[in-house]
Amino acid sequence: MSVRSQSSEPSASSAAPHRAGFACFVGRPNAGKSTLTNALVGQKVAITADQPQTTRHTVRGIVHREDAQLILVDTPGLHKPRTLLGERLNDVVRTTWAEVDVIGFCLPANEKLGPGDRFIAKELASIKKTPKIAIVTKTDLVDSKTLAEQLIAIDQLGKELGFEWAEIVPVSAVGDKQVDLLADLIVPLLPEGPALYPEGDLTDEPEQVMIAELIREAALEGVRDELPHSIAVVVEEMLPREDRPADKPLLDIHAFVYIERPSQKGIIIGPKGARLKQVGIKSRKQIEALLGTPVFLDLHVKVAKDWQRDPRQLRKLGF
Numbered sequence: 001m002s003v004r005s006q007s008s009e010p011s012a013s014s015a016a017p018h019r020a021g022f023a024c025f026v027g028r029p030n031a032g033k034s035t036l037t038n039a040l041v042g043q044k045v046a047i048t049a050d051q052p053q054t055t056r057h058t059v060r061g062i063v064h065r066e067d068a069q070l071i072l073v074d075t076p077g078l079h080k081p082r083t084l085l086g087e088r089l090n091d092v093v094r095t096t097w098a099e100v101d102v103i104g105f106c107l108p109a110n111e112k113l114g115p116g117d118r119f120i121a122k123e124l125a126s127i128k129k130t131p132k133i134a135i136v137t138k139t140d141l142v143d144s145k146t147l148a149e150q151l152i153a154i155d156q157l158g159k160e161l162g163f164e165w166a167e168i169v170p171v172s173a174v175g176d177k178q179v180d181l182l183a184d185l186i187v188p189l190l191p192e193g194p195a196l197y198p199e200g201d202l203t204d205e206p207e208q209v210m211i212a213e214l215i216r217e218a219a220l221e222g223v224r225d226e227l228p229h230s231i232a233v234v235v236e237e238m239l240p241r242e243d244r245p246a247d248k249p250l251l252d253i254h255a256f257v258y259i260e261r262p263s264q265k266g267i268i269i270g271p272k273g274a275r276l277k278q279v280g281i282k283s284r285k286q287i288e289a290l291l292g293t294p295v296f297l298d299l300h301v302k303v304a305k306d307w308q309r310d311p312r313q314l315r316k317l318g319f
């Protein structure tokens, strides 16, 4: 087993050819995939939340280095499908796996390997060609003994399923430990070639989707149980406000927050609209930071009955 730590030599040298390619992080919900994507890219591009299953769109983060361009594709968690949405999400995940150059399997250091991890690992074993890196996330939450046990268990899991991990790397995205090393280890696995995206691009996700994700992240904060799965956000319109002086532009953004049942409306809106107002304030600040322009954000809550089970609604909501 080869477990890496930061002390290893940096792999980039001036003679090394330039590389460019795609990697995706897989793992159970809440394994830390989005946080790791953000840490690698160095700017917020994927949404993170305390609730599992918050990533629905394939968000790409782009790491620009002198020796390489690494394009990160952040997929939703693979899981046992119970609804049409669940099945579609799993299809998205598998398609992504077959297309990337490297798969990073994220396993939290603070949770013993479980049936969910085995389910994913078995699926990974069937993707023969793509190199697989095991990434042990959230190492700041455990002591060294627990970490060592986890590393051994992961090595063993690969052996049981008949494959070798290309690397096993412990990281802490929150503590910024070994995140750069992870990039150093992924880069040699990418094909040689010029950069695929212009420098400075952090993601090619359409702005409207990123904005919708920021609003959904704010709307998810503090809600528990069923609700996270029931929220979808669609940006309907983005228009520069007319009659504004050139040095004081304002962008009008109209968005719908969809929920599945009328009973959920009160939770999202809050007493006298207080909660929705907070969601608006919080996401507007983030949208302004993303776009670099002042924004007027208009949020409406709408009921789309059982949208997760209705193919027509799913299409409308972008799935």
Ligand SMILES: Nc1nc2c(ncn2[C@@H]2O[C@H](COP(=O)(O)OP(=O)(O)OP(=O)(O)O)[C@@H](O)[C@H]2O)c(=O)[nH]1
Residues within 6 Å of the ligand: 027, 028, 029, 030, 031, 032, 033, 034, 035, 036, 047, 048, 049, 050, 051, 052, 053, 054, 055, 076, 077, 137, 138, 139, 140, 141, 171, 172, 173, 174, 175
């Ligand atoms: N302490 C600690 N917490 C972390 C770390 N990485 C992620 N977390 C936390 O773990 C939770 C889940 O992280 P996410 O990055 O949203 O996980 P995910 O795998 O993208 O989740 P899904 O979108 O549900 O698939 C969040 O509360 C993060 O703050 C880490 O390195 N250390």
